[in-house]
Amino acid sequence: xxxxxxxxxxxxxxxxxxxxALYPAVVLKTxxxxxxxxxxxxxxxxxxxxxxxxxxxxxxxxxSLTGTIPARALYMTALEVTKSAVGTATLRLGVPEPASSAxxxxxxxxxxxxxxxxxxxxxxxxxxxxxxxxxGAVARYHGGVDAFKKIVRSDGLRGLYRGFGISxxxxxxxxxxxxxxxxxFQRLIWGGLRRLYAxxxxxxxxxxxxxxxxxAVQGVSAAVAGGAAAVVTMPLDTIKTxxxxMDGGDGGRxxxxxxxxxxxxxGGWGACYRGLGPRWxxxxxxxxxxxxxxxxLKRLSAKEKSI
Numbered sequence: 001x002x003x004x005x006x007x008x009x010x011x012x013x014x015x016x017x018x019x020x021a022l023y024p025a026v027v028l029k030t031x032x033x034x035x036x037x038x039x040x041x042x043x044x045x046x047x048x049x050x051x052x053x054x055x056x057x058x059x060x061x062x063x064s065l066t067g068t069i070p071a072r073a074l075y076m077t078a079l080e081v082t083k084s085a086v087g088t089a090t091l092r093l094g095v096p097e098p099a100s101s102a103x104x105x106x107x108x109x110x111x112x113x114x115x116x117x118x119x120x121x122x123x124x125x126x127x128x129x130x131x132x133x134x135x136g137a138v139a140r141y142h143g144g145v146d147a148f149k150k151i152v153r154s155d156g157l158r159g160l161y162r163g164f165g166i167s168x169x170x171x172x173x174x175x176x177x178x179x180x181x182x183x184x185f186q187r188l189i190w191g192g193l194r195r196l197y198a199x200x201x202x203x204x205x206x207x208x209x210x211x212x213x214x215x216a217v218q219g220v221s222a223a224v225a226g227g228a229a230a231v232v233t234m235p236l237d238t239i240k241t242x243x244x245x246m247d248g249g250d251g252g253r254x255x256x257x258x259x260x261x262x263x264x265x266x267g268g269w270g271a272c273y274r275g276l277g278p279r280w281x282x283x284x285x286x287x288x289x290x291x292x293x294x295x296x297l298k299r300l301s302a303k304e305k306s307i
Contacts, residue, residue: 010300015072016065018289023064024057025282029275030131033241036266038274060127063144067123071116078115083108098187105183109175114168121167122160125151125244132245163243166256170236174229178287181225189217215295219288226287230280235272237279238263 028045032038039047048056087104095103126147133141141147151159193209209217242259263271 006300010297012069014293014297015068015290018286018293019065019068020058020061022282022286022289023061025278025285027057027059027131029278029282030128030241030245032275032278033238034132034245035274036271041275041277059133060130060144063127063130063147064123066144067119071119071123074119075112075116079108079112082111102180102183105179106176109177109179110172113171113175117164117167117171120171121162121164124167125160125162128241128245163240166236166240166243170233170240173236174233177232178225178229181228182221182287185221185224186217189221193217215292218291218295222287222291223284226283226285227280230276230283234276234279235269238272238274 024045028041028048031044031048032041035044038044045057083104086107087100090100090103091097126144129147129151130141130144141150148160155162193213239256239259242263243254243256246254246259267274
């Protein structure tokens with residue numbers, strides 16, 4: 001029912017626009033995670049704009065955007081294949097449909113995150129080095145290509161996959177939580193709307209939501225799920241970011257244990273939640289825009305006979 005060429009061309013343009021709109025929050029979150037002591041969020045943003053200009057909020061954006069297309073392709077392929085396989089298998093085992101849907105969504109989110117990290121980890125390493133190089137990075141880089149060459153020259157290809165394990169531990173549960181929460185919250189909201197409709201005399205089966213209502217429910221569900229995932233996985237994200245952009249305290253290679261100890265010395269467990277505000281906002285808004293943009297994209301890409 002979709003014009004595939006139009007779908008992929010418009011999709012690349014729309015999702016690139018969404019990424020551009022939300023990227024400053026990612027830069028701000030990353031700066032806060034590696035700065036000690038961390039300044040207040042708004043003061044940090046004002047300092048970036050004052051001393052580095054708007055460009056400071058878009059450092060590493062070109063690198064990040066370059067990795068978006070292959071990473072998203074891997075993500076969506078793994079997501080759909082796993083969701084279909086797990087959903088079918090659980091239903092055959094007699095699992096109730098709501099539980100089956102939540103389990104399939106969680107498994108799909110987990111496998112999609114693992115697949116996408118094959119591309120995203122090198123992109124993260126390069127783009128995050130560019131984001132923070134004026135805020136504590138070890139080396140100076142002149143663009144993504146220069147950063148790529150210097151990382152490979154100093155650490156080999158394994159340098160591009162620095163923090164790969166912790167990335168999996170961060171994004172796999174984050175995606176599992178997001179997709180499971182998204183499924184649950186949608187059911188809760190639709191259940192509430194049906195009860196409200198029935199109370200107002202419409203009958204339990206008479207609810208026929210229009211397109212705007214459907215997108216609104218999807219958007220709210222996505223935002224809440226994104227916020228929940230951000231809170232649950234924030235400590236892991238902070239550790240991952242530090243592993244990818246900072247060296248160990250003695251100038252050697254950073255380790256997970258050493259990074260955790262350093263964070264605890266700097267500010268206890270609260271240090272693991274540095275940048276939570278920007279990350280929570282970014283993940284919530286990203287989830288909402290991803291869902292609503294995807295639905296809008298499908299309407300734009302629908303073949304004439306199927307509209």
